[in-house]
Amino acid sequence: MTATATSARSDLSELGRSETALRTFLHGLPGVDQVGAEQRAAQLGTRSIKTTAKAQAIDLAISMVDLTTLEGADTPGKVRALAAKALRPDPADPSCPHVGAVCVYPSMVPHVADVLRGSAVHLASVATSFPSGQAPLEIKLADTRAAVEAGADEIDMVINRGAFLAGRYSEVYDEIVATKQACGDAHLKVILETGELATYDNVRRASWLAMLAGGDFIKTSTGKVPVAATLPVTLVMLEAVRDFRAATGRQVGVKPAGGIRTTKDAIKYLVMVNEVVGPDWLHPDWFRFGASSLLNDLLMQRTKLTTGVYAGPDYFTLD
Amino acid sequence: MSERVAVRKTYKLFIGGKFPRSESGRSYLVQDSNVSLASRKDARDAVVAARAAVKGWAGATAYNRGQILYRVAEMLEGRREQFVGLGVPADEVDAATDRWVWYAGWSDKLPQVYGGANPVAGPYFNLSSPEPTGVVAVVAPETPALLGLVSVIAPAIVTGNTVVVAASPSAPLAAVTLAEVLATSDLPGGVVNILTGRLSETVPTLAAHMDVNAIDLTGVTDPEVAADLEVKAAENLKRVLRPVPTDHDWSADPGLTRMTALLETKTVWHPKGA
Numbered sequence: 001m002t003a004t005a006t007s008a009r010s011d012l013s014e015l016g017r018s019e020t021a022l023r024t025f026l027h028g029l030p031g032v033d034q035v036g037a038e039q040r041a042a043q044l045g046t047r048s049i050k051t052t053a054k055a056q057a058i059d060l061a062i063s064m065v066d067l068t069t070l071e072g073a074d075t076p077g078k079v080r081a082l083a084a085k086a087l088r089p090d091p092a093d094p095s096c097p098h099v100g101a102v103c104v105y106p107s108m109v110p111h112v113a114d115v116l117r118g119s120a121v122h123l124a125s126v127a128t129s130f131p132s133g134q135a136p137l138e139i140k141l142a143d144t145r146a147a148v149e150a151g152a153d154e155i156d157m158v159i160n161r162g163a164f165l166a167g168r169y170s171e172v173y174d175e176i177v178a179t180k181q182a183c184g185d186a187h188l189k190v191i192l193e194t195g196e197l198a199t200y201d202n203v204r205r206a207s208w209l210a211m212l213a214g215g216d217f218i219k220t221s222t223g224k225v226p227v228a229a230t231l232p233v234t235l236v237m238l239e240a241v242r243d244f245r246a247a248t249g250r251q252v253g254v255k256p257a258g259g260i261r262t263t264k265d266a267i268k269y270l271v272m273v274n275e276v277v278g279p280d281w282l283h284p285d286w287f288r289f290g291a292s293s294l295l296n297d298l299l300m301q302r303t304k305l306t307t308g309v310y311a312g313p314d315y316f317t318l319d
Numbered sequence: 320m321s322e323r324v325a326v327r328k329t330y331k332l333f334i335g336g337k338f339p340r341s342e343s344g345r346s347y348l349v350q351d352s353n354v355s356l357a358s359r360k361d362a363r364d365a366v367v368a369a370r371a372a373v374k375g376w377a378g379a380t381a382y383n384r385g386q387i388l389y390r391v392a393e394m395l396e397g398r399r400e401q402f403v404g405l406g407v408p409a410d411e412v413d414a415a416t417d418r419w420v421w422y423a424g425w426s427d428k429l430p431q432v433y434g435g436a437n438p439v440a441g442p443y444f445n446l447s448s449p450e451p452t453g454v455v456a457v458v459a460p461e462t463p464a465l466l467g468l469v470s471v472i473a474p475a476i477v478t479g480n481t482v483v484v485a486a487s488p489s490a491p492l493a494a495v496t497l498a499e500v501l502a503t504s505d506l507p508g509g510v511v512n513i514l515t516g517r518l519s520e521t522v523p524t525l526a527a528h529m530d531v532n533a534i535d536l537t538g539v540t541d542p543e544v545a546a547d548l549e550v551k552a553a554e555n556l557k558r559v560l561r562p563v564p565t566d567h568d569w570s571a572d573p574g575l576t577r578m579t580a581l582l583e584t585k586t587v588w589h590p591k592g593a
Contacts, residue, residue, distance in 0.1 A: 310527070314530070
């Protein structure tokens, strides 16, 4: 470890202490070349992944899915069914890997915990007044603690976009730090809601802010606003986690969520992960897909590869 | 002043209401024109388009489907000379136009002929009504190029099915030109999808596809190939229409069997009280 790297690390940990230092740092980050980022993302999306590579990519993608249901109409029965599917996505094929996690609202956590107990599938819960995040801090923290106590080992929090867009970075930072404390041992995923951040520069700043404050994962979206995960936004976030590891030595995961529905899309993301941050991130511990309908498409493509026959949605569960 | 250069047409596929080239980029020559050579992935895309169109088309009123089929006849009449220019005999174009009209008329009458009230021992109305099967794969007959094609497409779609048609490999120009007629007839995109090229590439994929509900093997001439396709179709219990003899008279009265073979029957019991 060189002297400069060490001092950089200590400098970064001091940033949260003052609004001015935080603002100076975040606004000092290099701007994102919008056209360049979009073109690079589009170009990486044209790679052709076939046969054995495709089979490997599909299995990896299945193991990275955060199987999600975040509806007002969720019932204990529905989330139990979803959890059972998470354990064994393709009941007809035992070689099919289990998914990364199940992601539900805090009130549904106990029902999922019953099903997942003893398995390697993680249990994620959204918290902090998902999806708007517009609630007093005490309520957000209570929400988080309740989810952890009920058995969640991953918490998906939303940042306070109102404060972020108003430039009150310390407030956002302090909320993430407080939520991280409330999480205890649970992993913290920080949802930036990039569809509301308006610019790639803001995405880069929010990514750094979330990582500086201690987030274990940065996640694009709630899935509740019209613009969810896109390839260029994920590219900007991947660059941020790469640069953050280079500066601090700490690795942070990335989770695009919302709008990823096809195997083709998922493989584009995996190609981008490999090209931008490298194979270190090609693992469910470091990259996840927040999705629900994606899993069925992955299973249909997997069935196509094993049987040679195009599969149809009639033969997979509706969820 | 230089002489004007004629604009030549590329005959492309018809999938989801659009005219894409084959994803494989391949083409073959027919009557000095380039025609797309569809691959199994084009067949897959066509099934996706056909499946997406089922809800809207099957959900449209029978009256509306009849109007649209009649509109197809109107558009076909207007392009009569174009088909004649492609080598389709004028009386065959007329017969094909009349066939659209004939099937258009059946749209809101078939449920009365093929469905109805069933007498049951109990205080119920018991009604059976025909429902479309879903996505139908169709192998069009080799000849006649236009009348044969219309005679297999119209009976499938008039009841609310959507189709993926493998056109005759030797006479695809009439098929693609018919697609241009369909594209200007208010027919929703994806209800009819037409693939040109070798049957050996697209048809086995369609026969085995788990999201296809029925397959019409009319244009398959080799009995062994037909048997193999039937075996593939059995995997998800597709309805199968067997090949017709090559000397089949397509100008004769088609009867109802082509329509009724691609239907399911829905029966409802409705309590009628005292």
